[in-house]
Amino acid sequence: MEILWASERAVEAAPNAGRPHETGESYDGEVTTELLKSQDVDAVLAAGRRAGAEFVEIFAEDVERRSVNLDDRRIENLASSRDRGVGIRALVGDRIGFAHTSDLSIDALVDAVETAAAAAVGGTESAPGVPDPAVVVSGNVQPVEVRPAEVPAADKVALVRAADEAARAVDDAITQVSARYAETRRRIQIANSDGVRSGDDQTRTLFSVTAIATGDAGQQTGSETIGNSVGFELFDRNDVTQLATSAANRALTKVNARPAPSGTMPVVIGPGSGGVLFHEACGHGLEADLVRKGASAFAGRVGEQVASELVTIIDDGTMADEWGRFAVDDEGQPAAHNVLIENGVLKDYMWDGLRARAEGRPSSGNGRRQSYRHLPMVRMTNTYLAPGDQTPQEIIAGVDDGVYVARLGGGQVNTASGDFVFGMTEAYMIKDGKIDEPIREGQLIGNGPKVLQMIDAVGNDFEMGPPGTCGKDGQGVPVGDGVPTLRVTEMTIGGTSA
Amino acid sequence: MSGVNGTEPDQLLQLAESLLALAQDGEQMEVAVSAGSSTSVRVYGGEVESYTSADSSGAGIRIIVDGREGFASAGTLDPAILKGLVQDARDNAAFAETDPHAGIAEPDGVAPVEVDAWREETLSLGAEERIARALEVERRVLDGHEAITGVRTATFSDSAGAGALASTAGIRAADRSTSVSSMVQALAVDGDRSQTGFGWHGARAPQDIDYDHIVDRAISRSTELIGATKPESATVDLVLDPQLTATVLGLTAGTLSGDRINKKRSPFSGRAGEIIASPLLTLVDDPTDPLSLGADSTDGEGIACRPVPLITAGTLDGYLWDSYNARKAGVQTTGSAVRGTRGLPSPGVHALSAAAGTAGSLEDLISSVDLGIYVFALAGLHSGVNAISGDFSVGVEGRMIRNGSIAEPISECTIGSTLQRLLLDITAVGSDRIHMPSGVAAPSMIVSGVRLSGK
Known part of the structure; x- marks a missing residue:
């Protein structure tokens, strides 16, 4: 399991970008998605049940992406892409047959459902039947004020140019700047033989800027990324020149920093990007599919104290505007606010339809997939540590000799052992209760379940971190994370100082 | 099965060439197209967990006009969408910056060395054989060491695909390839946690997969980390x-x-x-x-x-x-x-x-x-x-x-x-x-x- 943070890597959320808006669909806040006609949907579900599948699901998707990339003072390219297709899942017992196609004709869909059903049935005795009556499931579709597709390309080009200029204006030591604008509109339609008829219309807009500062000790980078489940109004709410200035200043800070130390010490994590720690350190271990397979350090521990009493962790797919939000998940279930750990006690895992079905309980709205070409599985949405009651100053003041991590970058966790690593992209020493000199990047390393027990202070502030793409079993999905300021009594810093 | 999806490299090349005909005066155009099919089996606990089969295709078109580059792509070879892509790439180019170095590749006279990445036998794999191979890997890992408590997943996957590239600079290239791979993730109990070991191998043809390597690696990497x-x-x-x-x-x-x-x-x-x-x-x-x-x-x-x-x-x-x-x-x-x-x-x-x-x-x-x-x-x-x-x-x-x-x-x-x-x-x-x-x-x-x- 790993998470690639947009601020650290080529932004994964929108590798290409969409094609010009061609059909001019109306948008009224309701689900207008109908990629497949209802009679085709009914016919495909019926064909799947007839072929012996106990459960049949149709997932149709239409994704348009558009991006503008600037690097080395030049608009490198404008790119657009279009992806449309259908993935059909058939289930017999625990066995899944899956077929996908980019051909939306009824003949291709029936072929696909028969292929999927045959794979699910295998050699076993099957029980042909008919689908249940349709029931519409709807969620709260994110309203979009300004459709990115309707904004002229020149305006998007102007944004990345403005960021380039602003970052270079900060200091002559800023020797290189790259900036990226990306938009995605993803429309999905889900129907299954249990009667679910659902859909969503998801728009995500992102902007990132990376500045490189060159000094005596080589080159260092500073990045800023904003991304929300909103339209072009993202730029009414955020000033890209401020973002660029901040990225440049981060690079300059680092170029003057000394190498990070090595060893074990108290660590204070600042608000925002530290959310990745909880995503990795415990979030993945609370995914029901991994729990079931014994690949989680949290298996069989519901009701137990698994963390410090200061720790309450929530996964919330309903958070307005956030990167990991949606109306319904990729199995047609409404997004939900799920308390995973409350005052240190493990309350519940996260569930997709398959695991929920197997255990006779409702899905928690965490069934997600990268695209119609992928099977859904349990995934996080927006995962955060709830604020506590100490001020950030109090928390830092409690450390004589330690590290303050202002920004955490990407990380990786082994869910079975709980061991994780994270890159610190901006960090400072703490001396005698005060933030001291900056240090260059290094890794934070630890064990998720142990770190949860070692949190001894949680701040009354809170921020969501930058938009991220979480990878699991080769599938990437957009996620959000957030934390208040918090302190861990002891973590290992792997720096590069000798 | 003849070719992939009924699509041979030559046919893909013809398709790419047909799109080049839409290039306007002064435009450089490069068209890349691909088509393929793939199957993947995942097993867990001695049973098939999922069996996925799919055809996929894609196209990417690059247009450079007056030193400005635009790109558009789609996950289909649908002729109507491909035609639209040409226009999208052209529209995208209109907003890019002029760069004297922008352009598609010019042939440099070096003759390609033939690489045969196609193995016909990969196409003859059947569902039962794929499932049996994945189950065998899982069983061998489970039986291979007393500390192995589970296998998170074992897979067997194979694919066949073809691609073609054509450009207004006279470039023509087409090829096809097959691939097969198998992967297993072992879990070894270690007190109140587990250690994982990952084994993987891949080849162009099924008989070239080294299952001993996959199994040994998954077992040794997990059990040798215990404690x-x-x-x-x-x-x-x-x-x-x-x-x-x-x-x-x-x-x-x-x-x-x-x-x-x-x-x-x-x-x-x-x-x-x-x-x-x-x-x-x-x-x-x-x-x-x-x-x-x-x-x-x-x-x-x-x-x-x-x-x-x-x-x-x-x-x-x-x-x-x-x-x-x-x-x-x-x-x-x-x-x-x-x-x-x-x-x-x-x-x-x-x-x-x-x-x-x-x-x-x-x-x-x-x-x-x-x-x-x-x-x-x-x-x-x-x-x-x-x-x-x-x-x-x-x-x-x-x-x-x-x-x-x-x-x-x-x-x-x-x-x-x-x-x-x-x-x-x-x-x-x-x-x-x-x-x-x-x-x-x-x-x-x-x-x-x-x-x-x-x-």
Whole structure:
């Protein structure tokens, strides 16, 4: 399991970008998605049940992406892409047959459902039947004020140019700047033989800027990324020149920093990007599919104290505007606010339809997939540590000799052992209760379940971190994370100082 | 099954050529198309967990007009959408910036070396055989060691695909390939947690999959970590087996991409001809090596692939170039463009190859080390390796080496250095060079004097 943070890597959320808006669909806040006609949907579900599948699901998707990339003072390219297709899942017992196609004709869909059903049935005795009556499931579709597709390309080009200029204006030591604008509109339609008829219309807009500062000790980078489940109004709410200035200043800070130390010490994590720690350190271990397979350090521990009493962790797919939000998940279930750990006690895992079905309980709205070409599985949405009651100053003041991590970058966790690593992209020493000199990047390393027990202070502030793409079993999905300021009594810093 | 999806490389080439006809006066156009089919089986607990079969296709169109470049792509070969793509690429070009170096690749007269990556027998796999192979891997891992408590997943996958590229510069390239792979993730109980071990192998044909390797690797990597603890901080030698050598050299090759060099985003910019590594290291990207799974006759722009010397006995020879970056730097392309149909080309490696040394086997290397780590895995490579500064700080798992013998398992620790230092500090290169399914060929290595951060 790993998470690639947009601020650290080529932004994964929108590798290409969409094609010009061609059909001019109306948008009224309701689900207008109908990629497949209802009679085709009914016919495909019926064909799947007839072929012996106990459960049949149709997932149709239409994704348009558009991006503008600037690097080395030049608009490198404008790119657009279009992806449309259908993935059909058939289930017999625990066995899944899956077929996908980019051909939306009824003949291709029936072929696909028969292929999927045959794979699910295998050699076993099957029980042909008919689908249940349709029931519409709807969620709260994110309203979009300004459709990115309707904004002229020149305006998007102007944004990345403005960021380039602003970052270079900060200091002559800023020797290189790259900036990226990306938009995605993803429309999905889900129907299954249990009667679910659902859909969503998801728009995500992102902007990132990376500045490189060159000094005596080589080159260092500073990045800023904003991304929300909103339209072009993202730029009414955020000033890209401020973002660029901040990225440049981060690079300059680092170029003057000394190498990070090595060893074990108290660590204070600042608000925002530290959310990745909880995503990795415990979030993945609370995914029901991994729990079931014994690949989680949290298996069989519901009701137990698994963390410090200061720790309450929530996964919330309903958070307005956030990167990991949606109306319904990729199995047609409404997004939900799920308390995973409350005052240190493990309350519940996260569930997709398959695991929920197997255990006779409702899905928690965490069934997600990268695209119609992928099977859904349990995934996080927006995962955060709830604020506590100490001020950030109090928390830092409690450390004589330690590290303050202002920004955490990407990380990786082994869910079975709980061991994780994270890159610190901006960090400072703490001396005698005060933030001291900056240090260059290094890794934070630890064990998720142990770190949860070692949190001894949680701040009354809170921020969501930058938009991220979480990878699991080769599938990437957009996620959000957030934390208040918090302190861990002891973590290992792997720096590069000798 | 004839061809893929009923689509032969020749048919794809015709399709690409038909789109070139839409190019307008003054436009350079390049069309890449691909089509393929794939099947994947996942098993769990002796049962099929999922069986996925799919056809997929895609097209990417690049248009350059007056030095401005636009790109558009789609996940279909639907003629109506492809026609629209041409217009999208043209529209995108209109807003790009003029760049005198922008342009598609011009043929350079080098004849491609034929690479036959197609194995007919891959197409004859049936559902029962695929399932049986995945189940067999799972069973062998479960039965292979008493500490193995589970297998998170075992898979068997195969695919066949074809691609074609045509451009207004007269480039025509088409090829097809098959691939097969199998993977397993073992879980070994370790007190109140588990250790995982990952085994994987891939080949062009089913009979070339090395199942013993997959099973052994998953079992040894998980069970040999049982009881792992955080080690004391120290300065150690790292013993890297061929897979981990490939990882480190792959990161190195990433910093030698002409794109990074032009943008001065590499610790090795402007250093061709200088000594950047131990004299024991010789590194080449050789897509003409028929033994490499990364072998290819043409690159992502249809230019003939050729051997590209990168480091010879520690001296930096040069960089990997695609046509755009080569023009910008005033050099010739090295045929190193890599791309998917859906993305733009950029310079990268196809078939990285490190020369064998004389230090013997992995066991010989281990026995020569006083205090070191026999590395099983490096974690956090994308957050921990800065390809611009070369700063290198990653998590490490493995076994300590004490006085030439494998000692206790370790985890929860990091190693810190820079790529520059790691390359200079290679103190031994094994004679055990192998070709790996990743397409890389490499021997084992020792990197000395690396800082280990633990307790």
